[in-house]
Amino acid sequence: MDFLTLLQVLDSTVRLATPLLLACLAGLFSERAGIFDIGLEGKMLMAAFLSASVAFFTGSVWIGLLAGIAASVLLSVLHGLASITFRGNQLISAVAINFLAAGLTVLIAQAWFREGGRTPSLIGGARFEPVTLPLAETLAPVPVLGPIYSELVSGHTILVYLALACVPLTWWVLWRTRFGLRLRAVGENPAAVDTAGISVVGMRYGAVVICGVLCGIAGAYLATGLQAGFVKDMTAGRGYIALAALIFAKWRPWHALGATLLFGLLQAVAVRYQNIDLGGVVIPVQVMDALPYVLTVVILAGFVGKAIPPRAGGEPYVKER
Amino acid sequence: MTMMKTLLTAAAGLALSAGAALAEPALIFDLGGKFDKSFNESAYNGAQRWAEETGGDYAEVELTSEAQREQALRRFAENGNNPIVMTGFAFGNALAEVAPDYPDTKFAIIDMVVEEPNVRSVVFNEHEGSYLVGMMAAMASDSGTVGFIGGMDIPLIRKFACGYVQGVKAVDGDAEVIQNMTGTTPAAWNDPVKGSEITKAQISQGADVIYHAAGGTGTGVLQSAADEGVLGIGVDSNQNYLHPGDVLTSMVKRVDNAVYEAMMAGDDLETGIVVMGLANGGVGYALDEHNADLVSEEMQASVDAAADRIASGDLKVHDYMSDNNCPVE
Known part of the structure; x- marks a missing residue:
């Protein structure tokens, strides 16, 4: 493998890891506050659909992005309503959201566009264009560092940089602010937070709304950044891989970055090489596709450290019995 | 009652x-x-x-x-x-x-x-139609490398791939065909994001004409091909209009x-x-105003000649599903 190929694979890794990273951070906020969320997939799908549709109608990708975020937040609040206010089962409510999104997107797309559940192709300002960072062209001839900067660092859409910026931001919010301390506390011991006079319900709603915003960006990135339109079920299980990454990262933001980049790398390698020949042993492409899940199971089984979820996760908070 | x-x-x-x-x-x-x-x-x-x-x-x-x-x-x-x-x-x-x-x-x-x-x-006879678009791909390619992207890895899709490779090799025996399947589950039919990434990977390996048989995933393939300035080839119905001037042709099944x-x-x-099959107009390639500039008369003549030979039985295109094997890579 030469240097240029390596860069291309890493470039592909960044593109594939970005939606995973955003969804993973979304799950991080929600689960740190004690709300399990396997509905990341559905929220991304809904956001992908609405962002593409609105971008198509208005011709502005930014309005599309806002619409996608709004749709995702709406589903988040629905999940919050079911699992926080009405203390329902969080898994069931999230599964329902996944089904709802899978059905509604295709149904509405068919009613609006009559193209078999997809949106028309977006053109011009209706999609995110790659951003060329300053000096990318001038620095390109510099050996080693030049191509790294111009090929790998530069040339992504703005949402990629936004997603990367979200990692330190998430760390700062959760570990360096009062809001973050309370949010984590709500996920560990809501009764203690309640005793301190802070609204558990309010904190949890705050967390699921942040989760919705991040999922919305992830979905919009799929439909208007990576693609030029929505196709039914286009998230293709990325919400679940993001959940696996969240467990792999043990619910920590920097580790989430590492986990999603690793999973992105596995996908990028699988895309580039159908079968990998390691001196006589051929690794089929399916192994690469399955590896994220296998790794997660290994982590869960406790072989590589222990993955301890937030203690109050999945439990609706009941103030008094 | x-x-x-x-x-x-x-x-x-x-x-x-x-x-x-x-x-x-x-x-x-x-x-x-x-x-x-x-x-x-x-x-x-x-x-x-x-x-x-x-x-x-x-x-x-x-x-x-x-x-x-x-x-x-x-x-x-x-x-x-x-x-x-x-x-x-x-x-x-x-x-x-x-x-x-x-x-x-x-x-x-x-x-x-x-x-x-x-x-x-x-x-x-998808393999016959794929053979024709394979010939066109080889003729339109400057780099001598063309690509195939399948959806779910099933024998039917390998039948498309096998016919395509045979067509490419018939024109240019030294041409390289990069083949990728999107996945092994039904999700592979609706993953345009992965389709795009595979397309980009194939382009970076030198492919400049890419044929997809991947359903919804194919929208990503054609989109990325158009964005990166290489030619795509559509499948099933005439998809030339999706990106006029960037889709070489489409392998049409006359349902x-x-x-x-x-x-x-x-x-x-x-x-x-x-x-x-080709003999009774069941499969073919699409030619319309969207790709008229891409298909030269010479290209059309040789493809039509091959179509006639297949239809008359002089030229036999191997069907992958007949023995689950493809004679060419």
Whole structure:
């Protein structure tokens, strides 16, 4: 493998890891506050659909992005309503959201566009264009560092940089602010937070709304950044891989970055090489596709450290019995 | 209650006899829906052509769930519709159940073989059409490297790939064909993001013409090919219009012809397996105003010559599904 190929694979890794990273951070906020969320997939799908549709109608990708975020937040609040206010089962409510999104997107797309559940192709300002960072062209001839900067660092859409910026931001919010301390506390011991006079319900709603915003960006990135339109079920299980990454990262933001980049790398390698020949042993492409899940199971089984979820996760908070 | 029952039975009997006298054909669309810009829409166009030419009427239904397959088949059969045409391999099991119960009704299924005495099974020689677009890809390529992107890794898709590679090699024996499958689960049909990434990976390996047989994933393939300035090749229906000037051609399956012929035949529909190939206009490549500038006369002449040779039987394109093996890589 030469240097240029390596860069291309890493470039592909960044593109594939970005939606995973955003969804993973979304799950991080929600689960740190004690709300399990396997509905990341559905929220991304809904956001992908609405962002593409609105971008198509208005011709502005930014309005599309806002619409996608709004749709995702709406589903988040629905999940919050079911699992926080009405203390329902969080898994069931999230599964329902996944089904709802899978059905509604295709149904509405068919009613609006009559193209078999997809949106028309977006053109011009209706999609995110790659951003060329300053000096990318001038620095390109510099050996080693030049191509790294111009090929790998530069040339992504703005949402990629936004997603990367979200990692330190998430760390700062959760570990360096009062809001973050309370949010984590709500996920560990809501009764203690309640005793301190802070609204558990309010904190949890705050967390699921942040989760919705991040999922919305992830979905919009799929439909208007990576693609030029929505196709039914286009998230293709990325919400679940993001959940696996969240467990792999043990619910920590920097580790989430590492986990999603690793999973992105596995996908990028699988895309580039159908079968990998390691001196006589051929690794089929399916192994690469399955590896994220296998790794997660290994982590869960406790072989590589222990993955301890937030203690109050999945439990609706009941103030008094 | 008894009275009601008698009345209902009488009404049902009346409806049945009325239906039988008319013997309207019926068409059942698969889950993709009537206006899917592809397979089902093609079937719809065929039925419309029949209706316009004969002035006849046909019954139709768009399925919305798996459970409705058998229900729809039985309803049309009870109603006396004849023949009943359905689009898609997914009807296979339901039809095998229903067909023996209505021996006087003729059925036509597309893309699947159901061995019943009153069923016409229409299958397509996708490898022949893929051979032609493979030839065009090799002729249009400057780099000598072309790509193929399949959806789910199933024998049918390998049949596309194998025909394509044979066509490429027929033009340029040294040409390299990069082949990728999107995945091994049905999700592989609807993952345009992965389709895009595979396209970019193939382009970075030198491919400058890329053929997809990947359903919804293919929208990502054609999109990325257009964005990166290489040529894509569409599949099933004519997809040239998706990115005018960036889609070299499309390998078309003439589902419309299959539906049209079945409806034309009416009650006298001949049953058994019908193979739609180059010889009877079942497959082909698309040429229209969107790709006229991309296809040179010379290219067209040699592809048409090959098509004639395949149609007459002089040139044999290997069918992957005949032995689950492809002679060329």
